[in-house]
Amino acid sequence: MVLAGALAGCAIVPQNRRAKLADPTMAIHEDPLEAAQREKFHSTREGAAGGDGSTAGGGCGCR
Amino acid sequence: MALLTALVGAGRARADGADPLSDAAILGRSPGIRVESVRVRFTQLDQAGTGYQSQAGPPEGPGSQQLVVSTPQAELVVKQGRKLSYRLEVPFDIVTAASPDAVDIVSSSSKRNEAGSIDLTTTYQSAPETAVFLRGAFHLEENFRSWTLGAGVTHAMADDNAVLSASLNEVIDWFDTYDVHGVPQGHVWRTSSNANLGLTQLLSPTTVAHVGYGGTLQRRNLGVTWNSVPLLGGGLGPELLPEVRHRHALLGRIVQALPWRGTLKQSYRLYLDSWGIVGNTLETQLYQRLGRGAYVRGLYRLHHQSAADFFTTRAAPGLEHRTADSDLDGFTAHSYGAKLVLVGSTPSVREVTFDLGFERYHRSNDLRASLYSCGLSLLF
Numbered sequence: 303m304v305l306a307g308a309l310a311g312c313a314i315v316p317q318n319r320r321a322k323l324a325d326p327t328m329a330i331h332e333d334p335l336e337a338a339q340r341e342k343f344h345s346t347r348e349g350a351a352g353g354d355g356s357t358a359g360g361g362c363g364c365r
Numbered sequence: 366m367a368l369l370t371a372l373v374g375a376g377r378a379r380a381d382g383a384d385p386l387s388d389a390a391i392l393g394r395s396p397g398i399r400v401e402s403v404r405v406r407f408t409q410l411d412q413a414g415t416g417y418q419s420q421a422g423p424p425e426g427p428g429s430q431q432l433v434v435s436t437p438q439a440e441l442v443v444k445q446g447r448k449l450s451y452r453l454e455v456p457f458d459i460v461t462a463a464s465p466d467a468v469d470i471v472s473s474s475s476k477r478n479e480a481g482s483i484d485l486t487t488t489y490q491s492a493p494e495t496a497v498f499l500r501g502a503f504h505l506e507e508n509f510r511s512w513t514l515g516a517g518v519t520h521a522m523a524d525d526n527a528v529l530s531a532s533l534n535e536v537i538d539w540f541d542t543y544d545v546h547g548v549p550q551g552h553v554w555r556t557s558s559n560a561n562l563g564l565t566q567l568l569s570p571t572t573v574a575h576v577g578y579g580g581t582l583q584r585r586n587l588g589v590t591w592n593s594v595p596l597l598g599g600g601l602g603p604e605l606l607p608e609v610r611h612r613h614a615l616l617g618r619i620v621q622a623l624p625w626r627g628t629l630k631q632s633y634r635l636y637l638d639s640w641g642i643v644g645n646t647l648e649t650q651l652y653q654r655l656g657r658g659a660y661v662r663g664l665y666r667l668h669h670q671s672a673a674d675f676f677t678t679r680a681a682p683g684l685e686h687r688t689a690d691s692d693l694d695g696f697t698a699h700s701y702g703a704k705l706v707l708v709g710s711t712p713s714v715r716e717v718t719f720d721l722g723f724e725r726y727h728r729s730n731d732l733r734a735s736l737y738s739c740g741l742s743l744l745f
Contacts, residue, residue, distance in 0.1 A: 314523060314524070314526050315526055315567040315568075315569060315570050316524075319570040320567070322570060322571050322622045323567065323570065323573060323622075325622070326718075327627075327628040327654070327660055327662075328573065328620055328622060329620075330565055330573050330575045330618060331575075333406075333740065334404070334440060335404050335405075335406040335438045335440055335454070335456075336406065336722075339408050339436060339438065343410070343726075343736065346692075347692055347726075347728075347732065347734075348644070348668060348670060348692060348698065349638075349642050349644075349670060349673060349690075349692050349693040349694075350642050350643070350644025350646075350668070351644070351646075351668075
């Protein structure tokens with residue numbers, strides 16, 4: 303996080319050079335429904351997944 | 366005379382309640398309530414494999430973990446005025462063909478189980494670069510209730526080159542408890558207190574990076590309550606878990622545009638917890654545009670984790686903590702998949718996106734799953 307904070311001060315990309323960044327394939331986060339589904343799949347099967355604030359769910363999705 | 370006319374005009378405007386320098390006069394009337402986007406998705410999961418926590422097999426285990434789950438999801442994003450927006454997500458799980466075990470003596474939760482959630486996030490744009498949000502969620506299924514309350518903030522800096530985010534969540538689960546023979550033992554609960562920090566940074570006109578940290582403290586009953594553990598002398602005993610779990614997850618992700626109209630996304634996640642589990646996850650996604658209205662995505666994910674300190678498939682009597690849950694075992698998991706995305710527009714819908722995907726998951730301790738999905742999103 304400290305390294306990232308330091309990087310934040312180094313790179314400035316002006317608005318008129320962000321055309322490629324606007325492409326949906328460049329999105330840093332996945333489609334929200336797909337992300338939720340994949341997160342639930344992994345967090346209910348892997349003890350080392352989850353722990354990042356996602357809704358727990360029940361039954362086999364208890365962790 | 367012209368100045369007098371202008372002053373009189375301005376005075377009339379004020380008398381009518383229409384200040385010529387007001388937000389409404391300059392920006393136009395408030396847009397009211399409008400739908401920003403609608404998304405629907407359907408996922409079918411088909412799972413096979415075995416685990417020692419399951420009683421759907423020989424007494425000494427392992428038992429079957431066969432499972433079929435259909436998950437329809439819907440999401441609606443509505444904007445009210447210029448500063449308020451609401452995101453409503455409603456996912457359902459319809460579990461069929463799960464391996465029945467002892468809990469089915471008193472319930473049918475392993476045979477057929479419908480579960481649903483309502484998840485509402487309200488976001489207020491308090492300044493052009495700052496948004497705060499509140500989140501409330503409720504999950505309901507046959508023997509389980511869960512409530513989530515959350516709040517967070519995002520703040521953009523340096524002309525949107527960097528975005529900082531922070532959030533807090535509190536989750537309370539309340540559920541029925543059973544012994545290993547399926548006899549109900551009343552209700553138990555647990556809490557999860559979670560804090561997240563994230564930073565997204567533009568590194569170049571073709572590169573974006575994200576780092577995040579999530580920390581969670583879980584307390585009280587942290588199991589499903591009907592998991593069993595094979596005992597050294599024969600027979601089955603209950604799973605015994607610590608009542609506290611500290612969890613830490615650190616995530617790094619980088620997105621890089623490629624010269625041949627492709628995109629590479631690479632992420633790494635490190636996980637540590639107080640039960641002795643250490644996890645490392647690498648994921649690579651490669652996108653390739655096929656034209657203006659279509660692209661494909663290939664995915665590979667590698668996950669490795671160590672076992673919980675108290676994992677065992679043959680527990681000696683007298684152990685304070687024990688589990689045979691294969692999810693808490695040490696294993697390596699591989700996932701690979703592909704997705705086709707078609708993008709178009711209509712006169713009334715700014716962007717229509719349809720996708721079709723497949724993902725295969727297999728684990729070194731005998732668990733396999735196939736996920737089939739399709740999604741439709743409308744952006745207005």
